[in-house]
Amino acid sequence: MARSDLIINLVKAGVKGDAADVRATAEAIAADERAKKHTGVADRITRALNTTKPMNGNTQSRPGLRVRDGSGGIHRREPTRSINELYLEPFVRSACDELIEEQRRADVLRAHGLEPRHRILLAGPPGNGKTSLAEALAYELALPLFTVRYEAVVTSYLGETALRLKRLFDFVRTEPCVLFFDEFDAIGKERGDIHETGEIKRVVTTLLLQLDDLPSYCVLVGATNHPELLDRATWRRFEIRLNLDTPSAKQMTSYFSDNLRIFEETPGYTAKRLFEAVNPNNFSEAENFFLDVKRRIALAQGERDLRSILDERVKAFNERRYLPDEGDKDE
Ligand SMILES: Nc1ncnc2c1ncn2[C@@H]1O[C@H](COP(=O)(O)OP(=O)(O)O)[C@@H](O)[C@H]1O
Ligand SMILES: [Mg+2]
Numbered sequence: 001m002a003r004s005d006l007i008i009n010l011v012k013a014g015v016k017g018d019a020a021d022v023r024a025t026a027e028a029i030a031a032d033e034r035a036k037k038h039t040g041v042a043d044r045i046t047r048a049l050n051t052t053k054p055m056n057g058n059t060q061s062r063p064g065l066r067v068r069d070g071s072g073g074i075h076r077r078e079p080t081r082s083i084n085e086l087y088l089e090p091f092v093r094s095a096c097d098e099l100i101e102e103q104r105r106a107d108v109l110r111a112h113g114l115e116p117r118h119r120i121l122l123a124g125p126p127g128n129g130k131t132s133l134a135e136a137l138a139y140e141l142a143l144p145l146f147t148v149r150y151e152a153v154v155t156s157y158l159g160e161t162a163l164r165l166k167r168l169f170d171f172v173r174t175e176p177c178v179l180f181f182d183e184f185d186a187i188g189k190e191r192g193d194i195h196e197t198g199e200i201k202r203v204v205t206t207l208l209l210q211l212d213d214l215p216s217y218c219v220l221v222g223a224t225n226h227p228e229l230l231d232r233a234t235w236r237r238f239e240i241r242l243n244l245d246t247p248s249a250k251q252m253t254s255y256f257s258d259n260l261r262i263f264e265e266t267p268g269y270t271a272k273r274l275f276e277a278v279n280p281n282n283f284s285e286a287e288n289f290f291l292d293v294k295r296r297i298a299l300a301q302g303e304r305d306l307r308s309i310l311d312e313r314v315k316a317f318n319e320r321r322y323l324p325d326e327g328d329k330d331e
Helices: 003-016 019-035 039-051 090-104 106-111 130-141 158-172 186-193 197-213 232-237 249-261 271-278 283-300 306-319
Strands: 074-077 119-123 145-148 177-181 218-224 240-243
Touching (some): 003 019, 019 039, 039 106, 090 106, 090 130, 119 130, 130 145, 130 177, 130 218, 158 197, 197 232, 249 271, 249 283, 271 283, 283 306
Parallel strands (some): 119 240, 145 177
Antiparallel strands (some): 074 145
16 A cells, blocks of 8 residues: 555544554554664554553543543643744754754664754743743644643652652653653752652652653653752753743844734834833733734724724733733742
């Protein structure tokens, strides 16, 4: 069968829920890839077949609902945001592009006895794209995004937390994915609440060991607003460390310029003047400003001009500035 027919067959079998047919077709694809000397891909297909547990019976429940294995600590999502939608400093973008290339062409690296990098730490104040970038990396790599659910992992019993962490990683390593630890400092930060330092150490040690053991087809993305809370041993685990800092005036001006361009009317503001009038603290605020403008335009149904809407939103935005940024869950 031609390659495209195999893929179509796979999709049909998957939609029908015919597990035997899915397996047979996937094995055929693996054989086909192997014949083309794409051994890396072939190995990954075989591994996915052998290590991913089928769902029980005919229940439609997603694996994320199971509790006893590590999947309960994970929220699984298909990413939709591409990296081109994000405004990134050139050094951030090129580091991400390198990671993406290494992952996509891992076969070439492995043929030379090398592994692709797969652990990246994103630091920086809220609202500048840490979560979005984790999603974009998953999107570019065509991998599912697994977000760790701390509420399902961290308990006041540290022994139990360590056990759950271990289960979580056992589950994660069964398939290529982007594993996202938002607020990566959270586990370490529990320190303040708990007295048994020996136990806490065990949790952190478990976490570090698991990070070391993570296969390179699982891309770990850690995010933190408080990089200073991470100890050196943790810090060192990440092969790429990037700071997504508060945007520069230049970046913000280009963000405003691109966003103004989508309106049909002339705005009566240059990008720079509008940016200075709004003066957002981060991309999240800038995004919210433009969403507000679009809502007002939609509701005005052509009865108001863009300039007056922008004036009104600038004023409203500045009057409400005392409210903390919604992206800042950490304080
Ligand atoms: N660099 C960026 N470029 C474009 N949009 C951004 C950027 N950073 C953040 N945003 C927007 O702001 C919102 C919040 O960003 P998020 O990724 O959650 O930030 P963080 O995780 O750093 O707090 C997102 O919906 C995103 O669209
Ligand atoms: Mg975030």
